[in-house]
Structures are given as structure tokens and as C-alpha cells.
Amino acid sequence: MWTQGQVVARRDWSDKLFTLSIKAEIAPFIAGQFIKLSQGNTDKRIARAYSIVSAPDAELLEVLAVKVPDGQLSPALHQLAIGAEIEVSTKAAGFLTLEELPQAANYRHLWFIATGTGVGPFISMLRTQAPWLKYEKIILVYGVSYYSDLAYQDVIQQLQQQYPQQFVFIPMVTRESKAVEGMAALDCRIPQGLVSGELEALAQVDISPLDSQVMICGNPAMITEVQTMLLERGLTKNLRRAPGQITLEKYW
Ligand SMILES: Cc1cc2nc3c(=O)[nH]c(=O)nc-3n(C[C@H](O)[C@H](O)[C@H](O)COP(=O)(O)OP(=O)(O)OC[C@H]3O[C@@H](n4cnc5c(N)ncnc54)[C@H](O)[C@@H]3O)c2cc1C
Ligand SMILES: NC(=O)c1ccc[n+]([C@@H]2O[C@H](COP(=O)([O-])OP(=O)(O)OC[C@H]3O[C@@H](n4cnc5c(N)ncnc54)[C@H](OP(=O)(O)O)[C@@H]3O)[C@@H](O)[C@H]2O)c1
Incomplete structure (x- = not known):
């Protein structure tokens, strides 16, 4: 299941490493879990996993990503400006907790x-x-x-x-x-x-x-x-x- 999220802040640590702060309604998660971010329609969806960096009680979802040269999704994420929309999986997953x-x-x-x-x-x-x-x-x-x-x-x-x-x-x-x-x-x-x-x-x-x-x-x-x-x-x-x-x- 996907929900529409909105980028409300970003922080660029270098020319390829960045943090997106996303407003999105997702189910409660455990620190250490990841969500998926996605672009494209259901026929041609590109979805990738991103660990959540924010704490479970934080208002915004924060992800730290690197732009992988020739990557399918991360260069598009790197281009997202404040206000841009991005699809977010509604349920986090993962056992690194x-x-x-x-x-x-x-x-x-x-x-x-x-x-x-x-x-x-x-x-x-x-x-x-x-x-x-x-x-x-x-x-x-x-x-x-x-x-x-x-x-x-x-x-x-x-x-x-x-x-x-x-x-x-x-x-x-x-x-x-x-x-x-x-x-x-x-x-x-x-x-x-x-x-x-x-x-x-x-x-x-x-x-x-x-x-x-x-x-x-x-x-x-x-x-x-x-x-x-x-x-x-x-x-x-x-x-x-x-x-x-x-x-x-x-x-x-
Ligand atoms: C459980 C899980 C959690 C993840 N959490 C994060 C995260 O928090 N932040 C993040 O940036 N990525 C994370 N990833 C990787 C992420 O899902 C994507 O693979 C990455 O963003 C590249 O996607 P792409 O479509 O641009 O590149 P693709 O076309 O899928 O290219 C994949 C290639 O990119 C390189 N690569 C992928 N991820 C990384 C990375 N993080 N650092 C360096 N090289 C990489 C590898 O060479 C890999 O073979 C996670 C992956 C998993 C499985
Ligand atoms: N301008 C650009 O766009 C640009 C520039 C550089 C890299 N990249 C790409 O950006 C992506 C992210 O790179 P990243 O630097 O965040 O992640 P990374 O390549 O995983 O490197 C992070 C750290 O892990 C080390 N490392 C790599 N392989 C290892 C191994 N086998 N054992 C132990 N340590 C290891 C690296 O050492 P070493 O430094 O010794 O490898 C580095 O210290 C990669 O896809 C890379 O190709 C892009």
C-alpha cells in the first residue's frame, strides 16, 4: 500500500548525499526499520528501500540517501525540491532493530x-x-x-x-x-x-x-x-x- 508523501525539507551534506524530510501518513514503526519510496505509475513502478533516520515519535519521516550514478531511483530523489510529492509505503519493515x-x-x-x-x-x-x-x-x-x-x-x-x-x-x-x-x-x-x-x-x-x-x-x-x-x-x-x-x- 502506498501513500502520497510530500518533501517538506531537505539537507544536502555533499553534492551526492542528502536527507529528505517527508510528511506522510504511515503506520507506527520501530527505530531501525525502512520504508519504500517510489515514483511512477503502477505499471512501471520503481520502488526502493530507505532506512528511516528519524525517531518513531518524530513528526516527519527522514531518510538519508546517496545519488548512485546511473541509478534508477536515487537520482530522481536527489532532484526532489521542497513541496515535491513522492510515494511512500504505508508500512515500514525490517529486522535491524x-x-x-x-x-x-x-x-x-x-x-x-x-x-x-x-x-x-x-x-x-x-x-x-x-x-x-x-x-x-x-x-x-x-x-x-x-x-x-x-x-x-x-x-x-x-x-x-x-x-x-x-x-x-x-x-x-x-x-x-x-x-x-x-x-x-x-x-x-x-x-x-x-x-x-x-x-x-x-x-x-x-x-x-x-x-x-x-x-x-x-x-x-x-x-x-x-x-x-x-x-x-x-x-x-x-x-x-x-x-x-x-x-x-x-x-x-
Ligand atoms: C533494507 C534496505 C535499506 C536501504 N536503505 C537505504 C538508505 O537508507 N539510503 C540509501 O541511500 N540507500 C538505501 N538502500 C539502497 C536503496 O534501496 C537503493 O538501492 C539505492 O538508493 C539505489 O537505488 P537506484 O534505483 O538509484 O539504483 P539501482 O539502479 O538500484 O542501483 C543499485 C546499485 O547502487 C549501489 N548502491 C545502492 N544503494 C547504495 C547505497 N546506499 N550506498 C552506496 N551505493 C549504493 C550499488 O552498487 C547497487 O548495486 C537500502 C536498501 C535496502 C535493501
Ligand atoms: N560524484 C559521485 O556521484 C560519486 C562519487 C563517488 C562515489 N559515488 C557512488 O556513490 C555511491 C555511494 O558511495 P558511498 O561512498 O556512499 O558508499 P560505499 O561505496 O559503500 O563506501 C563507503 C565506505 O565503505 C568502504 N568500503 C567499500 N567497500 C568495502 C569493503 N569491501 N570492505 C570494507 N569497506 C568497504 C569505502 O571505502 P573506500 O573508500 O576505500 O572504497 C568507504 O569508506 C556508490 O555507488 C559510488 O559508486 C558517486
């Missing part, structure tokens, strides 16, 4: 690992109270190619101020030197940061099957590499029939 994680008290550390627009569902979860009430430490690892691809720095900085002991933010920028913008991002890809031990050193906690839950989102090749490393360390995939420590969502 805190509710899907095992609730046992030993899981004290929550790792959010994202590349690119994969940070979106984690921002939505961080905007709710749930993770802050449950986990002693929350680590957000956010890997991008360029500094300008680091979206939502204002929200992240505010969380760092609000939860200085509980929240660790680790930006990773792969194609620009550390000197740029005076920000201390790691300059390697996420799997390399795991192999070298740099990520855990910065977080001051290890990723362990005993106390960690790890959620991974974004580039599928990154997810496969990270998952393989975690499986080798004894973590298992989190399934409803067999709870584990790794929960993931591949974007393509």
Missing part, C-alpha cells in the same frame, strides 16, 4: 558498524531512549570515503556531549588524509581497523561473544568481511530461532 537482539543482561556493549548511508538506522535508534537505558557502552563505527560523506555530525556530537562515558564515536575516512578538517578519523576500512585492533583500542572494550551485540549496516562487501571476522572470534549470527551476537542489513 533493538527489539530483535537477545535481551540477556550479559550483553553490555552495543556496537553499531556502518558504511555510508548505513548509518541511518543507527541514528534513528540513538534518537530513542532504549539503547541508553540498556547498554553500558554504545560504540558507533562510521566508515566513509570522504569527510563530506560524514552525515549527522551535529546529532552525533550532541550525543557525545550528552553521554560522554557511554557513547564512543569512531569515524573512519578512507580516501582523505587525517589532516583534512582537523578531525581525527581513522584512515582505513572497517575490517582493517578490526584486524589491527585499533577499533577496540579506541572503544576501550573488546568485541566478545560474552558481552557484545554487533549490528552492521551498509555496503554488503564490508558486512561480509566483518561478519567473517566476528564468526572466527566465536560470535554467531542472531536469528530468532538461535539468538546470537551479529545482526545485519545489507543495502544491496
Whole structure:
């Protein structure tokens, strides 16, 4: 089922990365879920999934998207101006949510690992109270190619101020030197940061099957590499029939 939404605000983080704030009547959703956006008529509908970045109680639906060169839908989304209409699926879906994680008290550390627009569902979860009430430490690892691809720095900085002991933010920028913008991002890809031990050193906690839950989102090749490393360390995939420590969502 589709409903007509209207773009009421947009924010451009770079020439290809943007946030749309959409007014649309959809059913209640859980932080971490995605909706579909669509253009075209029923015969020739192009629909794609987008994680919701806003919190479930927010007035507007927010999505973070990147313009994929030669993509079928994202270049059209990138062109949407304020006031433009876009079709939105009325029901959100997806299992990359805190509710899907095992609730046992030993899981004290929550790792959010994202590349690119994969940070979106984690921002939505961080905007709710749930993770802050449950986990002693929350680590957000956010890997991008360029500094300008680091979206939502204002929200992240505010969380760092609000939860200085509980929240660790680790930006990773792969194609620009550390000197740029005076920000201390790691300059390697996420799997390399795991192999070298740099990520855990910065977080001051290890990723362990005993106390960690790890959620991974974004580039599928990154997810496969990270998952393989975690499986080798004894973590298992989190399934409803067999709870584990790794929960993931591949974007393509
Ligand atoms: C569950 C789920 C949630 C998603 N959430 C988001 C989101 O919040 N924001 C978002 O921008 N996209 C998200 N995507 C991807 C999105 O659905 C589209 O695939 C994307 O916008 C490209 O669509 P397109 O029609 O322009 O390109 P297509 O013609 O469908 O081309 C697809 C190709 O684009 C590249 N690609 C697709 N998505 C991305 C991406 N996010 N970052 C980098 N390269 C990409 C890949 O090479 C892929 O093979 C999500 C996908 C899934 C399955
Ligand atoms: N001007 C433009 O329009 C323009 C410019 C650039 C890219 N693009 C396109 O824009 C889209 C979005 O790109 P994006 O940068 O948001 O997402 P992305 O390509 O998934 O890159 C995000 C981060 O993931 C890393 N990464 C990629 N593959 C990985 C792997 N196998 N293991 C671990 N890390 C990995 C990247 O490192 P690396 O930086 O080392 O790859 C980068 O740090 C892509 O389709 C891209 O082709 C467009």
C-alpha cells in the first residue's frame, strides 16, 4: 500500500548525499526499520528501500540517501525540491532493530558498524531512549570515503556531549588524509581497523561473544568481511530461532 508523501525539507551534506524530510501518513514503526519510496505509475513502478533516520515519535519521516550514478531511483530523489510529492509505503519493515537482539543482561556493549548511508538506522535508534537505558557502552563505527560523506555530525556530537562515558564515536575516512578538517578519523576500512585492533583500542572494550551485540549496516562487501571476522572470534549470527551476537542489513 502506498501513500502520497510530500518533501517538506531537505539537507544536502555533499553534492551526492542528502536527507529528505517527508510528511506522510504511515503506520507506527520501530527505530531501525525502512520504508519504500517510489515514483511512477503502477505499471512501471520503481520502488526502493530507505532506512528511516528519524525517531518513531518524530513528526516527519527522514531518510538519508546517496545519488548512485546511473541509478534508477536515487537520482530522481536527489532532484526532489521542497513541496515535491513522492510515494511512500504505508508500512515500514525490517529486522535491524533493538527489539530483535537477545535481551540477556550479559550483553553490555552495543556496537553499531556502518558504511555510508548505513548509518541511518543507527541514528534513528540513538534518537530513542532504549539503547541508553540498556547498554553500558554504545560504540558507533562510521566508515566513509570522504569527510563530506560524514552525515549527522551535529546529532552525533550532541550525543557525545550528552553521554560522554557511554557513547564512543569512531569515524573512519578512507580516501582523505587525517589532516583534512582537523578531525581525527581513522584512515582505513572497517575490517582493517578490526584486524589491527585499533577499533577496540579506541572503544576501550573488546568485541566478545560474552558481552557484545554487533549490528552492521551498509555496503554488503564490508558486512561480509566483518561478519567473517566476528564468526572466527566465536560470535554467531542472531536469528530468532538461535539468538546470537551479529545482526545485519545489507543495502544491496
Ligand atoms: C533494507 C534496505 C535499506 C536501504 N536503505 C537505504 C538508505 O537508507 N539510503 C540509501 O541511500 N540507500 C538505501 N538502500 C539502497 C536503496 O534501496 C537503493 O538501492 C539505492 O538508493 C539505489 O537505488 P537506484 O534505483 O538509484 O539504483 P539501482 O539502479 O538500484 O542501483 C543499485 C546499485 O547502487 C549501489 N548502491 C545502492 N544503494 C547504495 C547505497 N546506499 N550506498 C552506496 N551505493 C549504493 C550499488 O552498487 C547497487 O548495486 C537500502 C536498501 C535496502 C535493501
Ligand atoms: N560524484 C559521485 O556521484 C560519486 C562519487 C563517488 C562515489 N559515488 C557512488 O556513490 C555511491 C555511494 O558511495 P558511498 O561512498 O556512499 O558508499 P560505499 O561505496 O559503500 O563506501 C563507503 C565506505 O565503505 C568502504 N568500503 C567499500 N567497500 C568495502 C569493503 N569491501 N570492505 C570494507 N569497506 C568497504 C569505502 O571505502 P573506500 O573508500 O576505500 O572504497 C568507504 O569508506 C556508490 O555507488 C559510488 O559508486 C558517486
